[in-house]
Amino acid sequence: MRITILLTSLLILAPPIVGADIYKWVDDQGITHFTQQPPMSQPAETVKPRGIKPPDDAEAKKQRESYWDAFKKDKSQTEPKPISAENQAIRQENCKRAKENLQKLADNPGRRMRDNDGNVYMMPEEQRQQRMEEARKQIKENCN
Structure with missing residues (x-):
C-alpha cells in the first residue's frame, strides 16, 4: 500500500x-x-537538456530493414539440415540399441554386470538410474 x-x-x-x-x-x-x-x-x-531526435522516415526504414535481414539470417542458420541416408541408418541403429538398453535396465533392477577384468558385480541403483537417463537421451536424439 x-x-x-x-x-x-x-x-x-x-x-x-x-x-x-x-x-x-x-x-x-x-x-x-x-x-x-x-x-x-x-x-x-x-x-x-538535449532532446532525443526521432529518426527520419528513411533512416527508420533502413534500420527496420537491417533488423529484419539479421532476423532472417539467424532463422536460416537454425533451420535443420537434411540428414543423409547413411546418417539416417546410423541413427536408426542407435535408436534401436538405446531402446533395448533402456528395456534391459528397466526389467532387471538387480542385473549383474561384468567389469573390464571379467569380475561379476551388481550394478548400484544410482548407476542404473544414470544409465537409464542416458538411454532416454539417446532415444530422444536418435528416434525423432
Whole structure:
C-alpha cells in the first residue's frame, strides 16, 4: 500500500520535474554542479537538456530493414539440415540399441554386470538410474 502511494506521488510530481530548468554552476573549489535551483551566492548558467531526435522516415526504414535481414539470417542458420541416408541408418541403429538398453535396465533392477577384468558385480541403483537417463537421451536424439 505504501509503495502504491509513493509511486503515485512520484508520478504526480514527475511532470514539473521533467520541464524544470537545469542550472550549471562552479563552486569556490572549481567543482561543476548541475541543480534544479540556482545557487543563492553564485552566478549560474541555465542549461537546456538535449532532446532525443526521432529518426527520419528513411533512416527508420533502413534500420527496420537491417533488423529484419539479421532476423532472417539467424532463422536460416537454425533451420535443420537434411540428414543423409547413411546418417539416417546410423541413427536408426542407435535408436534401436538405446531402446533395448533402456528395456534391459528397466526389467532387471538387480542385473549383474561384468567389469573390464571379467569380475561379476551388481550394478548400484544410482548407476542404473544414470544409465537409464542416458538411454532416454539417446532415444530422444536418435528416434525423432
